[in-house]
Amino acid sequence: MTNNQANNPSRNTQETITSNAAGRELPQKQIVKSFKTETKKKRTPAFDRVQEHRDNINNGFECWIADDLSSVVYLFELRGSILARGYKGRAKKSAFYYSFKTEEARSQFVSDWMQKRSVSAEAKKKGYPEPGVETLF
Numbered sequence: 001m002t003n004n005q006a007n008n009p010s011r012n013t014q015e016t017i018t019s020n021a022a023g024r025e026l027p028q029k030q031i032v033k034s035f036k037t038e039t040k041k042k043r044t045p046a047f048d049r050v051q052e053h054r055d056n057i058n059n060g061f062e063c064w065i066a067d068d069l070s071s072v073v074y075l076f077e078l079r080g081s082i083l084a085r086g087y088k089g090r091a092k093k094s095a096f097y098y099s100f101k102t103e104e105a106r107s108q109f110v111s112d113w114m115q116k117r118s119v120s121a122e123a124k125k126k127g128y129p130e131p132g133v134e135t136l137f
Helices: 045-057 103-126
Strands: 032-035 062-066 071-078 081-088 096-100
Touching: 045 071, 062 103, 071 103, 081 103, 096 103
Parallel strands: 032 062
Antiparallel strands: 062 071, 071 081, 081 096
């Protein structure tokens, strides 16, 4: 009986690294789409740290990021349910986690929510009250 392992060194090595030294799974490649807004904001190291945390939670899901970084949404299907999870700005806690009956309903809701977040962030930046918020003067 011969041992062929010595002749084939790649047999004992792992082709791709899927976990770090602590044994946690590394984030797999995600589909990232940009949501067009009027303004485009530059990514900061703080946003990148939070985004890395979100990517670890939402590993392998489709990700939509607003150009002004006001919102991030992950779209996925789990056990036959059509789901979406959204985050505001640099928040680590999700703003919503909803299931939908159809993919069209999900994409419509996500588009509307991201548009509202962009308008709200724009109003906050200019110092105007957010749309839909009454002022008592």
